[in-house]
Amino acid sequence: MVNRGRWAQHPELLLERSRNGVIRVADLESEDMSSSTIYARCLPGGPWQRLLPGIVLLHNTEPRPEELISAALLYSGGKSMLTGVAACLQHGLRPAALPQGNDLHMLIPHERKVRSTGFVTMERTIRFPKPRAIKGVPTAPLVRATTDAVRRLRESGPVEEVLIEAVQSGRCSPQALLGELNSGTQRGTAIPRRLLSSWIDIRSMAESRARTLSRRLPTPPSHWNCKVLDHRGEYLGRPDAWWDDIALAWEIDSFDFHFRRADYSRTLNRNTRYTAAGILVVQTLPSRLRDDPAGVIGELIAAHEVASARPRPTVHVTDANAA
Numbered sequence: 001m002v003n004r005g006r007w008a009q010h011p012e013l014l015l016e017r018s019r020n021g022v023i024r025v026a027d028l029e030s031e032d033m034s035s036s037t038i039y040a041r042c043l044p045g046g047p048w049q050r051l052l053p054g055i056v057l058l059h060n061t062e063p064r065p066e067e068l069i070s071a072a073l074l075y076s077g078g079k080s081m082l083t084g085v086a087a088c089l090q091h092g093l094r095p096a097a098l099p100q101g102n103d104l105h106m107l108i109p110h111e112r113k114v115r116s117t118g119f120v121t122m123e124r125t126i127r128f129p130k131p132r133a134i135k136g137v138p139t140a141p142l143v144r145a146t147t148d149a150v151r152r153l154r155e156s157g158p159v160e161e162v163l164i165e166a167v168q169s170g171r172c173s174p175q176a177l178l179g180e181l182n183s184g185t186q187r188g189t190a191i192p193r194r195l196l197s198s199w200i201d202i203r204s205m206a207e208s209r210a211r212t213l214s215r216r217l218p219t220p221p222s223h224w225n226c227k228v229l230d231h232r233g234e235y236l237g238r239p240d241a242w243w244d245d246i247a248l249a250w251e252i253d254s255f256d257f258h259f260r261r262a263d264y265s266r267t268l269n270r271n272t273r274y275t276a277a278g279i280l281v282v283q284t285l286p287s288r289l290r291d292d293p294a295g296v297i298g299e300l301i302a303a304h305e306v307a308s309a310r311p312r313p314t315v316h317v318t319d320a321n322a323a
Contacts, residue, residue: 013031014028014031014058015058018058019070019073019074020064020066020067021057021058021070022051022055022056022057022058022067022070022071022074023074024054024055024056024074025038025054025055025056026054028056038056042056045060047059047060048060049063051063051067051068051071052071052072052075052117052118052119052120053075053117054075055071055074055075057071065086065089065102066135068102068104068119069104069137071120072106072119072120073106073138075114075120076106076108076114076120077112079108079128080106080107080108080114080138081107081129081131081138081139081140082105082106082107082137082138082139082145083105083107083139083144083145083148083149084105084121084145084148084152085098085099085101085103085149086105087105087139087140087145087148088146088149088162088165088166090134090135090137090139090145091134091142091145091169091171092169093142093165093166093169094165097161097162097165098149098161098162098165099149099153103119103120103121104119104120104121105121105123105148105149106120106121106122106123107123107128107129107140107148108122108123108124108125109124109125109128110124110125110126110128111124123148125184127183127184129144142166142169143166143176143177144180146163146166146172146177147177147180147181147184147189147192150162150163150188150191150192151181151188151189151192152188153188153191154188154191155191156191159191159192159195160195163192163195163196167199174196174200175200177196178193178196178197178200181193206252206286206289207240207252209286209289209290210240210241210250210284210289211224213289213293213296213297214241214300216297217297217300217301218301218304219243219304221241221242221243221250222242222243222245223241223242223244223317224240224241224242225238225239225240226239226242226318226319227317227318228249228279228316228317229315229316229317229318230273230277230315231315236270236273236274236277236279236315237251237270237273237274239281243304243307244317245312246304246312247278247279247307247313247315248279248281248282248303248304248307249274249279249280249282250282250284250300251270251281251282251283252284252285252286253267253283253284253285271283277313277315278310278313279313280303280306280307280310282299282300282303284296
């Protein structure tokens with residue numbers, strides 16, 4: 001009788017040795033399975049499939065994303081980590097904002113040599129970050145994962161979407177992303193560096209222009225970037241400029257600030273809080289500070305008159321920077 005090894009009598013041993021049903025050929029052979037048997041079981045119509053060189057999936061249906069990640073980790077070996085789009089997904093960024101596809105981007109130390117193959121791109125790096133374990137997967141920090149993702153894109157639209165999503169997650173700033181791009185390889189960084197630089201400059205430029213413009217008002221703001229609370233101490237917002245005696249807020253709003261053209265949910269929620277508390281708010285696009293300063297001044301003067309004519313709502317400021 002042919003000796004089929006322990007795996008024939010105890011197939012659960014293979015699953016125990018696997019990672020999400022993915023296993024190295026070397027581990028199969030260590031269970032007394034011959035290379036010819038492994039090869040045969042991975043042929044079309046067989047019960048298994050070969051995902052990468054030396055890596056087998058213990059079923060023959062469409063691999064799930066977590067199985068592909070496990071295969072990439074087994075193939076790339078120790079001290080490797082997931083980066084790029086798949087890592088951004090691990091960090092919780094929305095799939096709709098990220099490029100589609102099953103390609104995986106792996107980082108390995110510069111001294112190691114593992115070739116790219118199939119759906120896996122291997123990148124050797126001397127700037128090897130400390131990984132974060134997410135669902136058991138060693139994953140590059142979000143700033144690094146995001147910059148690695150955009151470096152491989154060639155059109156500004158997809159690059160902008162990825163950067164917007166990372167910034168709006170609240171865990172990346174344009175400055176941090178730009179610093180990461182400037183510190184690493186310069187390949188593929190022209191588009192994201194241009195976008196991030198413009199966002200940083202717009203924020204700084206808009207606030208500077210707003211402060212300059214406010215000096216032309218009969219009554220300039222009393223505070224800048226203060227936190228406004230309602231009568232219960234609940235947070236309402238942090239307006240760019242604030243007239244405390246009449247509870248008037250000035251917000252300089254656009255996708256340049258919120259980093260998403262289609263998604264104004266945060267702005268709408270904030271304005272709803274302002275309205276419910278009785279605060280009058282003026283919203284201004286940054287471009288109007290430059291292109292229509294007289295119109296902006298007129299709107300602020302009119303709003304000031306309206307706010308002055310009504311009883312002041314019971315709100316107060318904290319963390320205040322007086323003008």
